[in-house]
Amino acid sequence: MPHMATSGIADWTPDELPDLAGKLFIITGGNSGIGFEAAKILAKRNADVVIAVRSEDKGLKALDSLARIGEGRREMLHLDLADLATVRKAAAEAKDRFGAVWGLVNNAGVMQTPKQKTADGFEMQLGTNHLGHFAWTARMMDAVDGRGGRVVTVASIMHKFGHIDFDNLMMERGYNPNTAYNRSKLANLLFAMELHRRLEAAGSRISSAACHPGYSDTPLQSKVGNPLFKAVYKVSNAVFAQPQERGAWPTALAAADSRVVSGGYYGPTGFLDARGPVGDSDVEKRALDPHVAKRLWEVSEELTGETIKV
Numbered sequence: 001m002p003h004m005a006t007s008g009i010a011d012w013t014p015d016e017l018p019d020l021a022g023k024l025f026i027i028t029g030g031n032s033g034i035g036f037e038a039a040k041i042l043a044k045r046n047a048d049v050v051i052a053v054r055s056e057d058k059g060l061k062a063l064d065s066l067a068r069i070g071e072g073r074r075e076m077l078h079l080d081l082a083d084l085a086t087v088r089k090a091a092a093e094a095k096d097r098f099g100a101v102w103g104l105v106n107n108a109g110v111m112q113t114p115k116q117k118t119a120d121g122f123e124m125q126l127g128t129n130h131l132g133h134f135a136w137t138a139r140m141m142d143a144v145d146g147r148g149g150r151v152v153t154v155a156s157i158m159h160k161f162g163h164i165d166f167d168n169l170m171m172e173r174g175y176n177p178n179t180a181y182n183r184s185k186l187a188n189l190l191f192a193m194e195l196h197r198r199l200e201a202a203g204s205r206i207s208s209a210a211c212h213p214g215y216s217d218t219p220l221q222s223k224v225g226n227p228l229f230k231a232v233y234k235v236s237n238a239v240f241a242q243p244q245e246r247g248a249w250p251t252a253l254a255a256a257d258s259r260v261v262s263g264g265y266y267g268p269t270g271f272l273d274a275r276g277p278v279g280d281s282d283v284e285k286r287a288l289d290p291h292v293a294k295r296l297w298e299v300s301e302e303l304t305g306e307t308i309k310v
Contacts, residue, residue: 004193004210004288005263010251010279011170012266018235020047020256021072024101026094028052029108034213037248038105042256043069048097049258052079052090052108053119068189081132083119084304091139098147103255106133107154109184112177122303123170125177127159129184131304134191138306150207152254153192155185157212157273160284162186164292166299186287187296189265194293195308196263202310207262212253213247214275215267240277242268249278 005080025042030051039049050073051066054060059076075098079090094101109129118127124260137151144151171180192210199206250267254260254292265283270276286292290302301307 004265004280004283005261006280007197007259007261007264009259009266010255010269011252011277012249012257012279013042013283014044014249014252016106017041017045017252017256020045022048023103023256024050024073025103025105025141025255026050026052026077026101026179027105027107028081028133029054030105031055031059031285033244034251035105035107036062037245038107038251040065040069041248041252043072043074045256046071047102048075050077050094052077052094054078054080054108060208066075066272075235079108079136081136082124082129084132084135085119087132087135088139091136094140095143099143100149101143102149103144103152104137104140104144104150105152105154105251106132106137106188107152107251109154112181114177115159115171115175115266115277117199121181123175125180125184126187127168129181130187130191131300133188134300134308135304135306137195138304138308141308141310144206146205148205150209150260150262151192151195151253153188153208153210154251155192155210155212156187157214157267158182159185159212161187162284164190164296167297168268171298186284189283189287190289190293190296191300192265193263193288194269194290194297195310196206197290197293198308198310204310206310207260209254209260209262210265211250212265212267212273212281213244213250214270214273216244217224222253246275250281253278
């Protein structure tokens with residue numbers, strides 16, 4: 001399988017991060033799982049860390065833990081990616097409270113949910129994982145530090161099984177929770193690459209990078225709707241998965257290492273990219289298709305009513 005843009009980074013660990021004092025990162029879904037572990041890594045390097053969360057109660061608990069790590073600001077923002085009205089409200093609040101953003105880390109997501117819709121009528125997984133983050137990025141783009149800030153999109157190895165069907169994008173026909181999830185993760189990578197292309201064409205110093213956690217033991221698997229899937233994950237997580245702390249390394253790398261290149265994709269590089277040394281990772285060829293990415297971008301603009309200005 002092909003790489004996206006190659007940085008040469010291999011066998012990466014968080015010890016390679018520099019001091020991040022004065023740099024602010026906003027992590028969606030930063031109260032648990034990969035997002036929380038990435039927040040901890042950045043906090044240890046004295047970054048200013050904002051966790052954007054749907055549950056304020058869970059967010060406060062995570063914030064309390066982060067406050068004990070490193071130096072720098074520790075803040076929380078209420079954000080529900082499944083409701084575009086709250087996305088717009090959160091972006092306005094973020095720009096008022098936080099100023100320039102060095103790393104806009106689009107991490108939050110749902111996985112293999114039963115058939116349901118967001119507040120705006122979108123299929124839940126595509127609506128949350130892709131369209132919610134598209135709108136969030138559109139509203140936050142002018143806050144990303146123009147001196148070298150970056151937008152980071154957290155994808156998944158499951159993008160390799162994804163297909164974009166524009167004739168049935170919301171899966172009104174033949175809904176399948178696995179297909180919907182895989183599609184949303186492919187959409188994440190198509191978005192990250194199209195954003196990279198547009199930033200590059202504009203001569204911007206802002207970059208767009210993507211990453212994935214491999215197969216990591218996180219709370220996400222326990223929240224799937226199908227009881228059978230839950231039982232399978234309980235076993236497979238115990239046997240095959242790496243700890244969520246290790247799964248967060250690619251996110252921290254993509255967010256904060258100065259060697260990251262725009263258009264790059266970072267994650268475990270061992271067996272099936274599920275675990276192992278962290279570095280430049282493989283993508284399915286479909287994720288690199290500029291024509292599909294451009295069309296998805298245009299459809300996303302139409303659906304969300306938002307335009308990303310670079």
